[in-house]
Amino acid sequence: MAQQSDSQTSQNQRPRARELGIVVGVLPPGPLNAITDVAGVRVGHTTLIRGDNIRTGVTVILPHGGNLFREKVPGAIFVGNGFGKLMGFTQVDELGEIESPILLTGTLNVARVADAAMDYMLSLPGNENVRSINIVVGETNDGSLNDIRGRHVGREEVLSAIRNAREGAVEEGAVGAGAGTVAFGFKGGIGTSSRILPKRLGGYTVGTLVQTNYGGILQINGAPVGRELGRYYLKNELEQPDGSIMMVIATDAPLDARNLKRLAARSMLGLARTGSPSSNGSGDYAIAFSAAPEVRIRAGETGNLREIRLLGNDAMSPLFEAVVEATEEAIYNSLFKAVTVKGYGGHTVEALPVERTVEILRRYNVLNYDKRLK
Template identity: 45%
Template sequence: MTLLVAALAAFSASGQRARDLGVPFEGTPGPLDAITDVRGVEVGDTTLISGNGPLKVGVGPIRTGVTAVFPRGKADHDPVYAGWFSQNGNGEMTGTTWVEESGFLETPVAITNTHSVGVVRDAMIAWSVQHATMKQDWSLPVVAETWDGFLNDINGFHVKPENVFAALDSAHGGPVDEGAVGGGTGMVCYGFKGGIGTASRVLTKEQGGYTVGVLVQCNCGRRPQLTIAGVPVGKLIPQDVPYSMYKDGTGGDRGGDVGSIIIVVATDAPLLPHQLKRIARRATMGLARTGSTSGNGSGDIFIAFSTANPHADAEPGPNPVLTVSNERISPLFQATVEATEEAIVNAMVGAKTMIGIDGHTVIGLPHEELQKALKEYKR
């Protein structure tokens, strides 16, 4: 069995993004239109793709991976202020009770499949021990998940510690791979191929000139819900829906959303933890713009952090910190909403058709059909 790690041409990012197709979005993106527009943020992926045909638990087919986000990069272990929010809790994001209690994010954020959270968490601790990044003798890593069992041998536990190490070690600034990569490899979004997507917004000088970057692992929604730039794209492209995902044991419609979405928001604006929780909540509104209603089966969990205020947790303190006033925070809310919406669409635009276990097939969002739908609605 061969594992194709990182970039596999048949399934990796298409090279095109939503803006390349003419999708109109609000707001001004950063130079990369990515979470890495926030200086210091680094992203790494390990993509695992192997095998075809019938499911053999423990063997494959394998369509999964790991994505890691470092707030200040691999070389800077200074904690960042953070806040998190659960829009619908049918999912997991470890370490968030300490984020809530302390106000700090002390580890990278890793994203993987539902049944690999444990191994990723443990491997992150081992990586931290090896690189001497922990401030104390314990660590509570932040690891989130979405379910890839429609395409992937999820009960085969194919994500190994060395794959986590590879994702962490490969983290870098600059352009971010999108689509069926890393933790997003086997994901499905609105009945199209989903995965990893990113976007950013830059505020005007009068608003502070701050940057907001978003990275999503999207695995949520039903085809009829999908809305792009206000256009009911899902209803206009009804073909090739992986219907078995949406049926209960009797063949009836489950209703609600299937799957989940993890959203990571980064900013260089000086914000305190309670303000970052407010930022994390606004990711819900960007998600809603794409059509999701956060149904019962959807784990919609968001975390936001600020790279401002270095050494805010330095000993022995007290430590001076800055913060944006609440009266001037609204532009950051808007930037979060806009970047979240675009990141989700970028994930789908960047993901190609994938065949997984038992021949399950999920088509990539057809670019020409998307453009046709936008034109029909004069968008």
């Protein structure tokens, strides 16, 4: 990880939503309550905090630890609102395969990040004769806090994030691609969550990771937090709700691209539950993949008949519930873990105030409801 400020220590001390008694939905989270609860998935960040004006970074999600070009994963992308610069979309949409790391960054860094990721992929053993790779890079605009025109994320930052991608706990808040993002008028960032289905429904895991940089009227478990705090869309002094969100969804359920796209679409329901209107200028994208080893598309198989076992349509509804819940909670985690950041042009974006928010949630009686309900 690149240079960190003292804010990282404060960030680590801020609670996740569930630690405050904010329980989303009915399904249990995985042991880490993170996208990395899906076996084999790895996440890495490089965070750039330099001087007064650079607040940016890159986040990498690896569907597995091998050569993704030699062992592609089924994948799909759903566009909730297409005001964005997502790279690699059309080939994923056409073939239903993801063959590179999934990278998230700031808007004007997309091309630089893709170039570095291409260097990485071409350098892998087994790819010596490869002449075409579809790199997937998502973005949100971090120009409120970052010198976005400087395009400060380069080759070393990308390669560092890939090299340092790990299974296990995922850093959240103002890290990686979330270093300079803003959500609901507060500091946004990276958040993650997961859900596990009951064994009778397959015991599958669904994990999400979000990069939050959008607006609206914040609500948490239905409580009107944004209005209570006096920061919300259509309040005269608040900026427009434009921005973007990238949502990455992993599952170990054996799904094909068609049902992965259906799964990705349901993440928009989790987004809506947080108070987003999916505004005109918000690029709202969901990228979903299956990490199940048995559905990988291995080199040499693409031209032959493949025999695989897939979940059918009738098995999808529990997975839909899982992704809605995990997306909603991941967004809350991105807000609660983020710290106040001062950046470009002296602009300061405050973190969501934890104590005031908890008091609001307590007043609306939405904390720890899982302990009151059977």
